[in-house]
Amino acid sequence: MIRVDARVCLGCMSCSNVCPSQNITRSEDSGRRTVHWKRCKEECDLCVELCPAKALSLVPWDENIPEPEISFDLVACRICGSPYATEPMLQRIESELPAEMQKDASGLEWIRICPVCRRDVEAEGTVRQMVLARSRK
Amino acid sequence: MAVYIDINRCIGCRSCEVACQRVHGGHGHINVHYVGDYAAVPVLCHHCQEAGCTKVCFSGALHKEGEVTAFDVEKCTGCGLCALACPFGVVWTDKLAHKCDLCQGREQGPACMATCPANALSDDFELAARRARERAARAAAVGGRR
Numbered sequence: 001m002i003r004v005d006a007r008v009c010l011g012c013m014s015c016s017n018v019c020p021s022q023n024i025t026r027s028e029d030s031g032r033r034t035v036h037w038k039r040c041k042e043e044c045d046l047c048v049e050l051c052p053a054k055a056l057s058l059v060p061w062d063e064n065i066p067e068p069e070i071s072f073d074l075v076a077c078r079i080c081g082s083p084y085a086t087e088p089m090l091q092r093i094e095s096e097l098p099a100e101m102q103k104d105a106s107g108l109e110w111i112r113i114c115p116v117c118r119r120d121v122e123a124e125g126t127v128r129q130m131v132l133a134r135s136r137k
Numbered sequence: 138m139a140v141y142i143d144i145n146r147c148i149g150c151r152s153c154e155v156a157c158q159r160v161h162g163g164h165g166h167i168n169v170h171y172v173g174d175y176a177a178v179p180v181l182c183h184h185c186q187e188a189g190c191t192k193v194c195f196s197g198a199l200h201k202e203g204e205v206t207a208f209d210v211e212k213c214t215g216c217g218l219c220a221l222a223c224p225f226g227v228v229w230t231d232k233l234a235h236k237c238d239l240c241q242g243r244e245q246g247p248a249c250m251a252t253c254p255a256n257a258l259s260d261d262f263e264l265a266a267r268r269a270r271e272r273a274a275r276a277a278a279v280g281g282r283r
Contacts, residue, residue, distance in 0.1 A: 014216035017232055050214045052195040085221050093222045096193050104224060115226030122225045123170035123178035130144055130176065133269065 001059050002037045002047065004068040009055040011035060011072035011086035015047035031076070031083035036069045053092070077114035079121075084114035138204055138239060139184040140247050143265040145272070146257035149177025153249035153258060157237075160248045166227065166237040167249050179249070179258065182206065182227045182237035190219035190228050190236070198234065208236055 002024075011033055016026040023040040024047060026033065041061060048056045059065075074083030075090060093111055094102060104110055106125075110118055151169045158165035167181040184206045191199045191206060198212035199219055210233060217230045228236040240247045250258045259265075 010216075010218075012216040012218060013230065014214040017215040050196065052214075052216050052218065085217075089218060089221055093189075093193055093218065097189050097222060098187075101187065101189060101224070110224050111221070115220055115223065115229060118224060118226030119168055119170055119180045122180050123176075124172050126142075126144055126178050127172040127176040 001061055001065065002040055002068070003057050003059045003065075004037060004070065005055045005057075006068075006070050008053045009035070009070055010053045010088040010092055011070065012052060012089055014050050014052055015056060018046045018050050020044065020046065028074070031074045032071055033074055033086060034069060034071045037067060039067055053088075075112070077117055078109075078112045079117040080114060082114055082116075138260050140181060140237070140239070140250055140258050140260055141262055141265055142179055142181075143257050143259070143268060144176060144178050145268070146255045147177045147179060148255045148257075150254065152252050152254060153179050156248040156252035160240055160243060161235070161238075164231070164235045166235060168227075180225060180227060181249070183225060184237075184239075189222040189224060190234075193218045193222040199228075199236075205239060206236070208234060208238055 013026060016024040016035060021040070021042055023038040023042070025036045025038070045058055048058060072086040072088070075085050075087055076083050090111055102109065102111055108121065110121070113121070149169055149171060153167050154165050154169055157167045167179050169177050169179050171177050184204060188199070188201065188206045191201055194200070195216070195218070196212045196214055198209045200207055200209070213233045215230050215232045215234065219228045219234050220230050228234060245251055246260065250260060
């Protein structure tokens with residue numbers, strides 16, 4: 001059986017993706033991601049090995065232990081407001097990237113912006129440069 | 138090597154998106170974004186020197202191979218951290234990570250570059266700068282735009 005340390009779980013998609021018997025399910029609806037670990041008798045430790053946060057461990061079978069389930073409120077993008085990531089994932093990225101990378105040239109904290117809006121910001125920035133270059137005499 | 142964009146030339150036809158999707162089995166890595174009604178910008182992987190995606194990838198699937206930000210599909214778990222660590226939003230995950238691989242294994246080089254009807258994409262870093270200088274020189278010679 002799988003034991004989950006809820007304090008360190010990031011709510012990422014690693015374990016549910018790698019489980020060969022689909023014993024770990026992930027569902028997302030209305031801004032909330034829920035990961036559910038079914039009771040599992042397999043002697044496989046792919047999820048344990050491939051957990052980025054090392055939140056999982058295997059424990060002996062016990063019927064009395066309830067199936068673990070964790071829900072995460074997804075963080076809303078600061079520009080468009082659509083939910084796009086769990087807070088622990090964003091915090092992990094903030095802790096792993098060097099501080100000078102976490103803001104772009106205009107001081108924008110891009111980690112708190114969803115990938116679609118990041119592309120829009122990038123496109124607008126590039127166009128601004130082009131317009132400036134053209135209007136210069 | 139990376140694919141460089143000359144947005145002065147992009148006509149926003151999205152041919153590059155189609156070419157990329159054809160090479161990568163429907164999962165394209167280039168997106169054309171429209172800014173107002175006057176410009177289009179294809180946004181794709183910059184193959185950053187200090188690539189955020191490689192820094193957060195815990196399994197070593199995303200890594201630097203010289204100038205290229207390379208991807209080893211065998212190691213990817215699809216955790217989704219890379220997609221959140223890309224400042225340009227050009228890495229995404231759907232069971233596995235998807236990002237520009239410069240059409241590895243395709244003899245003729247990146248398909249987006251080959252297909253662009255406006256020659257807006259190239260792997261020559263100097264080309265866009267050279268064209269800009271030419272435009273400036275022409276404008277100076279004929280008295281600029283009116």
